[in-house]
Structures are given as C-alpha cells and as structure tokens.
Amino acid sequence: MAHNLLLLIDGMAMAYRSFYGIRDLATKDGTPTNALFGFIRAVQMYDERFKPSHRAVVFDGGLPEERMALLPDYKAQRKPMPDPLRAQLEPINDFLACYNCPVLREDRQEADDLLASLTARGREEGMDVYIATGDKDMFQLVDDHVHIILPGKDGRVMDAAAIQEKTGVRPDQIVDWLALVGDQSDNIPGVPGVGGKTAAKWLGEYGTLDGVLDHIDHLKPERLAAALHAARDRVERNVKLTRLRCDLDVHRGWDALTIRQPDYQALIAFSQQYELQSLTSSFKKQLQPDLFM
Secondary structure, three states: OOOOEEEEEEHHHHHHHHHHHOOOOEOOOOOEOHHHHHHHHHHHHHHHHHOOOEEEEEOOOOOOHHHHHHOOOOOOOOOOOOHHHHHHHHHHHHHHHHOOOOEEOOOOOOHHHHHHHHHHHHHHOOOEEEEEOOOHHHHHHOEOOEEEEOOOOOOOEEOHHHHHHHHOOOHHHHHHHHHHHEEHHHOEEOOOOOOHHHHHHHHHHHOOHHHHHHOHHHOOOHHHHHHHHHOHHHHHHHHHHHOOOOOOOOOOOHHHHEOOOOOHHHHHHHHHHOOOHHHHHHHHHHHOHHHHO
16 A cells, blocks of 8 residues: 555444444443444554555534535434444544544534545545545545445445446546435435436436436436436536535644554553453553564
C-alpha cells in the first residue's frame, strides 16, 4: 500500500454490522459487548491489512436540513436503534480514544457527506483513500485513487471496474443511476418499474440523466419511458438527495489524522473491564512482545 493512505471508517455502519453479526456476547453481569468486540476487531483488521498513514472513524450527526426539505420522509422508515446497541456506542468511543483514533461527527450532518468531504481533501493532498462502508451512495466517490472496502470477513476492495460490474454503471454515473432506481435504504422512491438493469441500459446509451431525459421519447420499453416522464420532477429531486457533499469544513490538519501509537495500558484495562479476554491478550502482546515470543 502507498505510504500516504487515508483509511476512513463508517462508524455507525460498522457498529450495526457488528451488533447483528455477533450474537450473545456480554459480560457476566449482562452488559452487551457484541458490537464493541466486532467493532474493535474490524478496526484492527483494517489497520493490519491496509497499514494506513492516516485514519478516522466518522459517525452520523443527524439529518441535514437540505435533504429533509427536499424529502420530509427521508430515512423515515428506519427503525429506532436497538437499546443494546445504543448502550455500546459510548464504549466504542472510549475504545477509539484509547486507540488514539480520531473521531469525526458534525451536528445535522450525515456521515456520508463527512466521508465524501474528507475523501476530497485527501485526494487534494495526493493520498490514496480507502473507505470502509457498505453504503452504495459512496460508490460515486470511486476513482483511480479512491476505493471502497465492503464489510465482511473478506473485506472486498471495490475499484471503478468492480463498481461497474456490480451496478452496470461507472462511478461517475452512480448519482444518476440512484436517481432513477431510488434507494430503499434511504426511503428515496425511484421511477416505478425501473430497476438497476434498465437504468444502467439507459445511462449506457445516453451517458447521463440529462441525456436520458433529452431522449425520453426514444426510450424502451415505452411503458417505462412514460413512467419516467411522469416521475421527472422526482428524479431531478433525487439527484440532489443522492449527490454527496464534498465541501464540508472537516479538515483538521493531516497531523490530527496521522496514525499514532495506541495507549496499550489503557486498552488492557478497557478490555478487562468489558471481559474481552482475547483482546486483552492481544493488547498485552503489543505492549510486551518479548514476553510472548
């Protein structure tokens, strides 16, 4: 990996995945630790695999007024966070403090926009950027120097070719593609009847959403062309909803994001507090490697 590599982690997505991916892990008094354990192991795995020079974990800070004004039901379908997961957010932040990992969160800003803005700043600095997230909105950021790390044990790295193979469109067409098909996870309705393959076919023929709309009378099948015509205002709104902001003032100076030695003494005490024995052993090895040779 390149020396100047910025690793960005979608913190809430990782917490949710860890919570549902690991079951029945708790302390003797019943304090849940499944999301905490999975989160820690994922951060360690990313560090070991990618060896970043800079790193940050980014959390949601709420929904931005601009998107709510465009679509009051934006993300309204999402269920409340489970209480056992909510109870683990503070320990996750405590771990990150002991790990000397910067955390970014801005009021009324989604993590996706913070990640996009950090990515833009990293690119300006000549860095390679790897973003750990399962959110397909982030596909729009991918280029020769920006990659997506999908969640999972294999941690598949998605480049531009992989994005096109998965969706049928290039990363620079993702916003237009999502505007047509919608995004169920964000409660954004698309054009009725238009799925990923149809949207990809249209964008393959005409390049952009504007090109598709300019040739709406030539689209096939005709029933879907008629559906697009009826939903034109919705689609144009969807572009504004799905395009990520890259201009937020998130720059803290790259020194603040530089990888730093974790506080292993604090991590040992932390892992012991939450009865995570395997992590306690790994932190002790890092602190006194000679004793484990």
